[in-house]
Amino acid sequence: MSEQKQKPSGLSSRLKNTLDFLFPFLVIGILWEILVRTGVIQLHSLPAPSTLLVKFWELAFVNGILWKHLFSSLYRLFAGYLLAVFIGTAIGALLAQNQVAHDMFEPTLNLLMSVPTIAWIPIFLITLGLGDKTVIMAIFTSSFFAITYNTMRGIEMIDKSIVNAAHLMGLRGLHLFLEVLLPASMLSIINGLRLAIGYAWRALVGGELLAAMIEWGLGKMVYQARYFNDASVMLLGLLIIGFTGYLLDRVFLTILERNTVEKWGMAVKK
Amino acid sequence: MDPIIQIQDLYKTFTENGKELVALDHINLDIPRNQFTVLIGPSGCGKTTLLNTMAGFEKATSGKILLDGKPILKPAPDRGYVFQDYALFPWLTVLGNITFGLTHNGWEKKEAEEKARDYINLVNLQGFEEAYPHTLSGGMKQRVAIARALAYNPEVLLMDEPFGALDAQTRKHMQRELVKILEKEQKTVVFVTHSVIEAVFLADLVVVMTARPGKVKGIVKIDLPRNRSYVEDHYLHYREQILELLEEEVEKGFED
Amino acid sequence: MKRKTLLAILPIFIFLLGWEVSARLEWVNPVLFPAPSAIISELVDLFEKGLPAHSELINHTLATLKRLGIGFSVGVLAGIFMGVLMGLSNPVFHFFNPLILVLMSIPGIALAPLFIIWLGFGDPTIITLGALSTFFPVVYSTTTGVRSVDKQMVRAAQIMGATPLQVIMSVYIPWSAAFVFNGVKLGLVRGWMTVIAVEFVAASNYGLGYMIWYATERLKADVVYAGILVMILIYFILDKLLIENVEKKTIARWGMISQKQDG
Numbered sequence: 001m002s003e004q005k006q007k008p009s010g011l012s013s014r015l016k017n018t019l020d021f022l023f024p025f026l027v028i029g030i031l032w033e034i035l036v037r038t039g040v041i042q043l044h045s046l047p048a049p050s051t052l053l054v055k056f057w058e059l060a061f062v063n064g065i066l067w068k069h070l071f072s073s074l075y076r077l078f079a080g081y082l083l084a085v086f087i088g089t090a091i092g093a094l095l096a097q098n099q100v101a102h103d104m105f106e107p108t109l110n111l112l113m114s115v116p117t118i119a120w121i122p123i124f125l126i127t128l129g130l131g132d133k134t135v136i137m138a139i140f141t142s143s144f145f146a147i148t149y150n151t152m153r154g155i156e157m158i159d160k161s162i163v164n165a166a167h168l169m170g171l172r173g174l175h176l177f178l179e180v181l182l183p184a185s186m187l188s189i190i191n192g193l194r195l196a197i198g199y200a201w202r203a204l205v206g207g208e209l210l211a212a213m214i215e216w217g218l219g220k221m222v223y224q225a226r227y228f229n230d231a232s233v234m235l236l237g238l239l240i241i242g243f244t245g246y247l248l249d250r251v252f253l254t255i256l257e258r259n260t261v262e263k264w265g266m267a268v269k270k
Numbered sequence: 271m272d273p274i275i276q277i278q279d280l281y282k283t284f285t286e287n288g289k290e291l292v293a294l295d296h297i298n299l300d301i302p303r304n305q306f307t308v309l310i311g312p313s314g315c316g317k318t319t320l321l322n323t324m325a326g327f328e329k330a331t332s333g334k335i336l337l338d339g340k341p342i343l344k345p346a347p348d349r350g351y352v353f354q355d356y357a358l359f360p361w362l363t364v365l366g367n368i369t370f371g372l373t374h375n376g377w378e379k380k381e382a383e384e385k386a387r388d389y390i391n392l393v394n395l396q397g398f399e400e401a402y403p404h405t406l407s408g409g410m411k412q413r414v415a416i417a418r419a420l421a422y423n424p425e426v427l428l429m430d431e432p433f434g435a436l437d438a439q440t441r442k443h444m445q446r447e448l449v450k451i452l453e454k455e456q457k458t459v460v461f462v463t464h465s466v467i468e469a470v471f472l473a474d475l476v477v478v479m480t481a482r483p484g485k486v487k488g489i490v491k492i493d494l495p496r497n498r499s500y501v502e503d504h505y506l507h508y509r510e511q512i513l514e515l516l517e518e519e520v521e522k523g524f525e526d
Numbered sequence: 527m528k529r530k531t532l533l534a535i536l537p538i539f540i541f542l543l544g545w546e547v548s549a550r551l552e553w554v555n556p557v558l559f560p561a562p563s564a565i566i567s568e569l570v571d572l573f574e575k576g577l578p579a580h581s582e583l584i585n586h587t588l589a590t591l592k593r594l595g596i597g598f599s600v601g602v603l604a605g606i607f608m609g610v611l612m613g614l615s616n617p618v619f620h621f622f623n624p625l626i627l628v629l630m631s632i633p634g635i636a637l638a639p640l641f642i643i644w645l646g647f648g649d650p651t652i653i654t655l656g657a658l659s660t661f662f663p664v665v666y667s668t669t670t671g672v673r674s675v676d677k678q679m680v681r682a683a684q685i686m687g688a689t690p691l692q693v694i695m696s697v698y699i700p701w702s703a704a705f706v707f708n709g710v711k712l713g714l715v716r717g718w719m720t721v722i723a724v725e726f727v728a729a730s731n732y733g734l735g736y737m738i739w740y741a742t743e744r745l746k747a748d749v750v751y752a753g754i755l756v757m758i759l760i761y762f763i764l765d766k767l768l769i770e771n772v773e774k775k776t777i778a779r780w781g782m783i784s785q786k787q788d789g
């Protein structure tokens with residue numbers, strides 16, 4: 001009975017939260033519209049929100065270009081990011097199992113993790129060319145170190161008695177990893193995944209913008225608009241970049257968190 | 271009797287999730303000057319709320335509290351407060367914490383430090399002037415907190431279960447220390463506890479409160495010399511008296 | 527201890543040695559992967575001659591540091607100010623928090639095209655974007671810090687006679703220090719990355735980023751590597767000087783371990 005009561009209130013509170021979140025954008029949008037309409041702002045480089053909406057309609061539903069930009073970006077993001085997730089957790093787990101390997105690579109990892117992402121892009125542009133490979137590699141590199149490092153730390157901090165119990169039950173290798181080590185270190189891994197998605201997003205947009213052979217992608221959408229001095233496309237692109245980047249963290253990782261560590265009681269809800 | 275604080279028809283409600291909750295229900299109480307008053311009552315009965323209203327941290331819903339005849343509206347340095355979890359500033363040394371109330375009341379830094387040293391001696395913390403709070407034990411932290419609250423010479427010292435977080439041994443020790451300190455330093459003290467033993471050991475006056483909504487259930491005057499022990503007959507007699515008042519309330523509390 | 531250091535250096539050493547040998551024996555294309563020794567000698571050359579001809583590495587670096595210095599300082603100060611404001615006032619927080627969360631998800635370089643339209647090429651755009659990139663993480667962390675302040679500590683200060691401004695200065699700010707440092711740390715990375723990246727596209731003739739980009743477009747790999755090496759080294763030095771140093775003297779000494787945050 002209590003469940004039935006909770007569900008609608010949970011849904012409506014989520015709706016209320018969403019509206020609260022959008023409220024300041026609405027206020028600023030309306031103010032800005034008024035300023036443009038009354039002629040206080042008269043700049044070609046600062047179009048009114050209504051102009052942006054018309055542009056959005058055109059790009060999204062008339063010629064559909066917007067989706068092509070968005071999906072190219074998301075494709076690259078997940079290609080690079082998922083590659084980093086799989087390779088990163090695997091290497092992190094290996095490094096955690098072996099003291100010598102740990103001592104050998106921990107400092108290097110720590111060092112590489114704090115190398116500013118932007119440093120990699122010119123290197124990849126030179127060595128991998130001006131296209132997709134460079135962008136995906138930049139995404140991979142920027143997220144890989146954070147994921148590896150946090151997986152390693154997470155597994156190393158697991159209570160030894162849990163691992164011993166698993167050994168006694170005969171778990172070895174991949175089974176041990178998937179059924180014990182991975183869930184037990186989830187808190188730290190998610191921490192790494194969260195850092196990494198932020199890095200990856202920045203690397204993606206930067207990479208798209210700088211790699212000359214790339215035609216599609218949100219970064220490119222913003223960059224190309226400068227040839228037409230089209231501030232409305234730029235603003236639109238930037239808003240989409242901002243919201244998508246925020247939602248990736250918010251939706252994707254929060255869902256992961258809710259279904260793992262929170263369900264298992266390992267993390268307190270924020 | 272010359273009350274320093276007069277609580278007149280004090281009524282206090284909180285609103286939580288749209289529901290109104292009465293915390294203090296028309297309390298009338300006089301706090302005698304230069305005496306040790308203990309507030310005791312079942313947990314959740316509003317002791318902290320009452321003390322915080324005296325401090326000026328909380329506002330009365332209706333009714334008022336007078337200090338020397340003037341209404342208390344906000345926190346001010348005519349009162350000192352000792353928190354259960356110390357609330358020391360971790361970024362200040364022991365000396366820095368104790369001078370805080372002085373330098374914020376017009377004292378020159380040098381004189382403030384001299385004064386603070388007197389209080390460091392009073393609470394037996396010589397040698398720890400430059401230590402940061404996180405390096406001290408719980409008992410030592412609470413001594414710093416007491417020195418900090420006394421150093422700027424407030425008229426009233428408000429203490430909210432100050433020894434509640436300490437282990438039994440340290441707690442007894444601190445109770446004796448507090449008695450000694452107050453022998454040297456005449457003060458009006460309002461002290462919250464839920465320990466009857468502590469109340470009888472320390473108090474001149476014990477105010478027993480009812481379960482929520484908090485009211486004054488009864489007042490027990492403790493007529494014992496300052497140098498008390500925990501085993502005297504009289505002492506036990508007072509304990510019985512307070513416990514009796516309390517028990518009815520604890521039972522009531524469970525019926526909620 | 528010593529064994530650990532040796533082990534730690536080993537992979538880097540092997541990597542550099544392997545690179546050196548493969549480049550010399552031309553197993554890899556030495557134009558794209560110039561040997562580490564060649565990069566070092568290029569670095570020395572750059573210090574002496576510079577590229578392009580009209581400026582030297584030192585000048586490029588100084589130009590970038592000047593831009594970062596202004597942008598970073600403005601970003602940190604504005605961020606702390608705004609963060610305190612948002613931390614203290616619930617309505618201000620609820621209004622600005624969504625804006626900040628969305629805006630901080632936009633990488634600084636993506637803003638470059640728009641700001642070039644608004645402010646033109648060169649210093650104004652680079653410095654503004656450096657400041658913005660620093661600003662967001664600092665606001666975010668400061669806000670979190672101020673909102674988490676221990677109410678009892680505020681009350682303790684109030685009853686001892688601190689005025690509202692004094693409470694902010696003597697309780698809210700030091701309490702939030704651990705959070706602010708985290709924000710400043712992230713702000714430094716973001717600011718540094720943005721300044722360099724925006725120099726790629728918006729610098730007219732000076733700056734480390736300008737130099738790296740100039741060389742990238744001309745496939746001068748040794749200059750690219752050398753420039754990036756300098757960029758990373760400077761970042762590490764700044765991080766040590768500006769943040770770790772201050773941290774040691776403050777929150778570490780106060781026993782307030784710096785909280786981990788995402789960003």
Ligand SMILES: Nc1ncnc2c1ncn2[C@@H]1O[C@H](COP(=O)(O)OP(=O)(O)O)[C@@H](O)[C@H]1O
Binds near residue numbers: 284311312314316319
């Ligand atoms: N800020 C607050 N908001 C809502 N309810 C409160 C608040 N402070 C106290 N209460 C409620 O008021 C009652 C009295 O609390 P308190 O004074 O802390 O009791 P005590 O100190 O005697 O244990 C409790 O039921 C508590 O839940």
Ligand SMILES: [Mg+2]
Binds near residue numbers: 317318319
């Ligand atoms: Mg209480």
